[in-house]
């Protein structure tokens with residue numbers, strides 16, 4: 001396929017920048033990196049449709065680091081904003097009021113709080129209507145902009161501003177992360193994938209592939225968040241790589257009714273190696289190791305990959321097997 | 322050539338959108354508004370109207386799509402009622418901030434709880450401070466005309482704000498009246514094609530609805546919205562003049578019904594004004610100089626027009642078909658504040674609350690309001706305590722229901 005040809009190595013990364021330096025987001029923000037890469041793959045003719053979250057700080061009047069267009073909507077309804085823009089562009093072109101050269105790719109960009117929680121209804125509505133749009137969810141696994149409270153994307157065992165580890169709740173968050181990939185998949189979108197800037201070529205190839213497809217093109221990108229997760233900003237890529245190598249963050253795509261993992265580690269690394277890097281998991285190690293919680297997290301990962309390898313017929317070495 | 326047709330208020334609203342040649346209609350069903358979107362959908366599907374109607378999954382999304390499409394340069398129409406308007410409330414405030422000149426028809430219906438169907442104005446008045454212009458219709462003709470006027474006002478570069486046209490559920494939405502449908506060609510003359518301001522286009526990137534972290538800027542944008550809304554008031558005269566020269570009907574921000582030499586004036590809005598006007602005629606036949614002032618434009622608020630009509634009157638009563646629990650009527654204080662600076666302000670401004678949940682008002686009650694103004698006798702609690710309309714037969718029916726409910730509970 002042509003998409004596979006366009007991006008073979010990191011050297012194929014487009015040099016053109018659509019996001020100039022300078023914005024109020026945190027140093028080392030993984031979400032920002034995902035947005036920047038996504039933009040490189042899409043090209044410049046884009047209108048971003050944003051929901052409340054850290055990315056809302058990209059465009060603070062009178063500045064915008066983007067060379068493209070931007071609409072901030074509200075927390076819950078960015079996909080409906082995409083619907084309005086897409087429909088308006090289509091009907092104005094059809095009525096001959098604007099030329100096709102003026103067309104734009106309509107791209108929703110939200111955090112996990114919008115995607116997993118308050119905006120889920122709006123997303124499923126747009127997908128059900130087969131809207132031709134892109135959705136990039138940068139998943140930092142909590143409500144980051146309001147100070148890192150738990151969202152339904154927060155993993156089991158993570159501390160957050162509302163899941164503080166205490167004597168009664170030693171593991172921190174007792175809930176488990178919602179499987180948004182499966183929820184979105186249930187509506188059979190045209191294209192669906194998880195992507196990570198730490199595996200750049202896989203990321204670019206997926207976006208490129210989706211660009212040839214009409215309909216909803218949905219992406220979930222787990223992203224490092226130094227501020228919320230508690231690590232040094234320079235470690236974002238290192239931690240994202242660990243997320244992938246420990247199997248916490250499976251990279252996969254759904255197209256034509258089938259799920260395929262696009263990167264399979266030959267042998268998983270123990271999840272502790274990932275957890276140890278972030279202070280949101282510190283209570284699982286200090287003052288004493290919480291063996292039960294650590295085992296639950298590792299077992300979840302093992303179970304996930306055992307099922308996936310069976311379904312797709314690939315080999316993978318799990319932890320403790 | 323005028324063509325007269327018999328149509329419901331909802332059909333009149335649909336005709337307003339059709340005549341305005343709207344491009345885009347995001348929709349969501351709710352009684353009593355639904356007939357509007359059904360009518361538009363049918364016209365589009367039968368090729369009678371060149372527009373796109375999309376049914377969203379909520380009014381919150383409906384209004385988001387409406388604002389976003391308007392920001393992209395489409396002429397947008399939408400409609401809702403009651404719970405739907407409140408469900409989308411967050412977006413009402415957003416899309417006024419986006420300065421999107423779309424038109425939303427609200428078919429008034431009282432709010433839950435308890436859930437009910439018939440109208441009062443707590444729904445539309447909850448949107449009072451959103452920045453939407455608000456025009457309130459008394460009859461089906463006004464619905465069509467107000468939609469056309471609204472687009473002209475909203476799309477004026479000095480305004481650039483969305484507008485609500487309000488009509489009462491049931492009393493107007495399902496009532497058939499004669500309507501003179503304006504001629505399509507003349508409408509095109511009155512309301513030319515919409516050219517959006519800074520629409521989303523590939524050749525010209527634009528950031529809209531950006532966040533603002535400076536309170537100076539925030540205040541500036543809010544003041545700017547206020548001034549733009551007030552601009553709609555000064556533009557109405559000219560635009561209505563153009564409308565009159567083409568269609569023979571003109572609309573000021575208020576309607577004066579026998580107010581010129583009146584001593585006693587009742588202030589009303591919307592469809593119940595028709596009963597108020599009949600009461601005025603009856604009172605006149607009994608020698609009481611009665612009049613009625615109907616507010617057509619509620620936002621921007623025509624304080625000067627109201628003051629000039631009510632200056633020097635002996636007494637005024639304000640009929641609020643809404644209730645702000647713990648305060649009283651919502652429109653009453655707005656009327657009072659527009660009169661306070663007058664040297665010859667009316668001595669008494671009496672508050673009346675009635676018609677909640679569509680509760681009927683008899684001619685007798687209307688006449689009683691004029692009698693009370695005439696005699697200077699107001700409610701026992703004093704002249705500034707509202708008169709809450711509830712007839713004895715209505716109280717009896719309530720008692721009967723309470724009794725039944727009580728018996729059920731005891732079983």
Ligand SMILES: Cc1ncc(C[n+]2csc(CCOP(=O)(O)OP(=O)(O)O)c2C)c(N)n1
Nearest residue numbers: 052053054075111112113114142143144145
């Ligand atoms: C209706 C509504 N409720 C709550 C908020 C407050 N709020 C703004 S941003 C935010 C967190 C967003 O979290 P997420 O979507 O994960 O994005 P992130 O901040 O992590 O980038 C919240 C709760 C809001 N803006 N609107």
Ligand code: SF4
Nearest residue numbers: 025026029054225227
């Ligand atoms: S809090 Fe996290 S997601 Fe938000 S800007 Fe900072 S690093 Fe990025």
Ligand SMILES: [Mg+2]
Nearest residue numbers: 111112142144
């Ligand atoms: Mg988040």
